[in-house]
Amino acid sequence: MSQSDELAAQDAGDSGDGPIEELAELQVKEEARLEKLFAEQREERGLDDETTLHTFFKLFDMWIQLYRLNKCMEVLPEVVPICRSRGGDFHVKGVQALAFTLWKKSQFNDAVKLFHEIEDLIGCSAALCENMGHTYSSMGNFDKASEYFKRALQCLDKEEELGKKTGDRAGILLGLGLIEDRLGRFEQALASVRESQALFRQRANGKPSSLVAKAGMSIAKILLKLALQEPDDDKRQEMEDEAIIREEENVALFEVTCGEDSPLTASALRGLGEAQKRRGRVPEAIASFARSYQIEAQKDAFDLLGIMEVHNHLFGAHMDLVKLGNPLNRASFRNYLPTVDLALDRVRSMKQDANAGAYYKVAGEFAAFAEEYQRASKLLSEAVCLFKTEDDSKVEGLISHCEELKDFCDAQLSAVRGSATANVSESKS
Incomplete structure (x- = not known):
């Protein structure tokens, strides 16, 4: 999933009372206040109570902004049936909250069913069609995505004619830009996403905005794709330099609006590393990838594919330095092992198949580079056992x-043991 494919109404702060200012520090304080209030009301009034439910949805807005997805899923299975039985606005809000959460957990098939449930309840709106467009886009169904984004623009035009605005032109333009990007029409994609970011900036009115950063991530990625096709060296470097500037801004905005440990910050750091690496700024890229890796390893919605991608980016950047004549920095690999251990804990809780084995393999390689040969040998053995459960031709x-x-790691361990034995014998003699 691309983190740029964010949903419309929720990310625009569509909570009814108006969003709290997008500063992570303030949001964390508000989260604590609302958690306390919700717990008290749930105890005194019960969950099937209008006041308690209103408080929950305010708290949900904080949780979803801060990516507390596990917290959301602890309560939503109880809240949604209550909301469905109450009907009306509560039905819509409950189902919408569950859809947003499942979307952010990359469960797009489940999320789109819930959006269709809302469509059956209230009909089409620009915001709903935009959300469905983003969801179909993330599912890879670009025809459906394009259909719903176009319907979103039609709904938006009608709503504006009636003097109301429930949709978000900037978000729709971002969605359309993402579709153009995935269809390989990069010039059109860049124009659409730039217009989207300009509208988000105008709306933010000088304040930090995660939406500006989300559009910025897409701008940076498209610039790097265009740079690969650009024959003129100066123009190519200009594109790559702008990509770095955009990603630096994205990281800073996400840190302020979503928190330093947000998955969005991790995604922006990975994008920054890719842009830095492209311009030959490899040590800076390594620092960006390493920090992204640490955040990815501990986020609620653990994504093994995302972990593997940033792991491979980090490894590749180190190999680039070696190719340039620098010695392998084994100390850096030792510093990465706590992050690898975090990821290993998460992978061990998953289905133990070849996918898990793939991570044990790369984790074992990192341990070997860190000269932690015993750990490396164990991880590589686990990887082999899991690979052998698959078709031999594939693995x-x-x-x-x-x-x-x-075998290399075991030989190193044997050499160390042999040296230690020899030293003991010499000391006795």
Whole structure:
């Protein structure tokens, strides 16, 4: 999932009372206040109470902004049936809250069913059609996504003619830009996303805005794609330099609006690292990838694919330095092991198949580079065991690589033990 594919109404602060200012520090304080109030009201009034439910939805807005997805899923299974039985606005708000949460957990098929449930309840609106467009886009169904984004613009035009505005032109333009990007029409995509960001900036009126950063992430990614096609060296460097500037701003905005440990901050850091690496600023790229990796390893909605991507980016950046004649920085790999351990804890709680084995393999490689040979050997053995549960033709090369590296690690351990034994014998004599 691209973190730029954010949902419309929720991310625009569509909570009814108007959003709290987008500063993570203030949001954390408000979260604590609302959690206390919700717990008290739930105890005194029960969950099936109008006041308690209103407080919950205010709290939900804080949780979803701060990516407290586990907290959301602890309460929503109880809240949604109550909201459905109450009907009306509560039905819509309850189902919408669950849809947003599932969307952010990358459960797009489940989320889109809930959006269709809302569509059956209230009909089409610009905001709802935009949300469905983003969801179909994330599912890879670009025809459906395009259909709903176009319907969103039609709804928006009608709503504005009637003097009301329930949709978000900037968000719709962002969605359309993402579709153009995925269809390979990068010039059109860049124009659409730039217009989207300009509207988000205008709305923010000088204040920090996560929406400005979300559009900025798409701008940076598209610039890097266009740079690959640009034959003129000066123009290509200009695109890459702008991508770095955009991603630096994105990181800063997400840190302020969503928090330093937000998955959005992690995504922006990874994008920054990619842009820095492209311009040859490899040590800076390594720092960006390493920080992104740490956040990815501990976020609520753990994504093994995202972990593997940033792991490989980090590894690749170190190899780039080696190719430039620098020695392998083993101390850095030792520093990464606590992050790897965090990710390993999460992977061990998943289904133990070849996908888990793939992470054990790369984690074992990091441990070997850190000269933690015993740990590396164990991880590589686990990887081989899981790879052997798959079709040999698909994993034969992976198994061979793991076994060769494991043999090397075991040889290093034997050499260390032999040296230690020799030293003891010499001391006795």
